[in-house]
Amino acid sequence: MARSDFSEKFGQNLQAIRDRMEQAAERTGRDRTTVKLIVVTKSLPAPLVREVLTAPCTDLGESRPQSLWDKASQFPTATWHLIGKLQRNKVARTTPLAAWIHSVDSLDLLDQLQAQAERQPRMANLLLQLNISHESTKQGFSTEELPRVLEAAADCPRLPIRGLMGIASQSGSEMQIRGEFACLRRMAERYQGQSAGHIDLQELSMGMSHDFEIAIEEGATMIRIGSALFDGCTQAIPR
Numbered sequence: 001m002a003r004s005d006f007s008e009k010f011g012q013n014l015q016a017i018r019d020r021m022e023q024a025a026e027r028t029g030r031d032r033t034t035v036k037l038i039v040v041t042k043s044l045p046a047p048l049v050r051e052v053l054t055a056p057c058t059d060l061g062e063s064r065p066q067s068l069w070d071k072a073s074q075f076p077t078a079t080w081h082l083i084g085k086l087q088r089n090k091v092a093r094t095t096p097l098a099a100w101i102h103s104v105d106s107l108d109l110l111d112q113l114q115a116q117a118e119r120q121p122r123m124a125n126l127l128l129q130l131n132i133s134h135e136s137t138k139q140g141f142s143t144e145e146l147p148r149v150l151e152a153a154a155d156c157p158r159l160p161i162r163g164l165m166g167i168a169s170q171s172g173s174e175m176q177i178r179g180e181f182a183c184l185r186r187m188a189e190r191y192q193g194q195s196a197g198h199i200d201l202q203e204l205s206m207g208m209s210h211d212f213e214i215a216i217e218e219g220a221t222m223i224r225i226g227s228a229l230f231d232g233c234t235q236a237i238p239r
């Protein structure tokens, strides 16, 4: 499959996802423009990222820090989102390249980010990841821990904390998934008013290929989509 075939198929998938986003927003009386689509490029070789950018899509996500470093240095005009695990020793290389980090999941990491913020003029926007599915394999703070985390974050005025991120159960029923997303929204609403100026829990990063419509109905402001956008494009990926 040539590049132009990739672009054509990707363009069709993108339009279909945008239509579904619009419909999900309409069902709950939301404005479609309040939901940002993050294209997760983790399955894509770097040369094809250009095709995504020309679609045009501006917000791109990677789950591994090294892949983000690689692609963000090749495509610095994109707005890059780190959506997967960030190890402390990778903070210094990641925060200058990522505009958003969705996966702040420990107090240790928060400390490291604070230390980095003292060396860096503009810090990446941060989201606190909550383990809303209660699956032990998933990273993230528990809902019970959140107040303590926000207290710790209140002492880090250089960290722009902009919201919460969560991943719903992969095998859950629609009702369960909906409940998990609603839980994330309620946590943000509950702690929004009590927080210091650098903490503003307006952003809700939730929803992936198989559950983004439920997430939008439950208030997502950012959805992270990979496989549904690249369905049928994979033949274009050189091995």
Ligand SMILES: *Cc1c(COP(=O)(O)O)cnc(C)c1O
Binding pocket: 040, 042, 063, 083, 084, 167, 208, 209, 210, 224, 225, 226, 227, 228
């Ligand atoms: C891979 C990934 C996504 C995208 O998942 P798809 O099911 O391919 O849409 C979203 N969020 C995170 C954290 C991921 O790792």
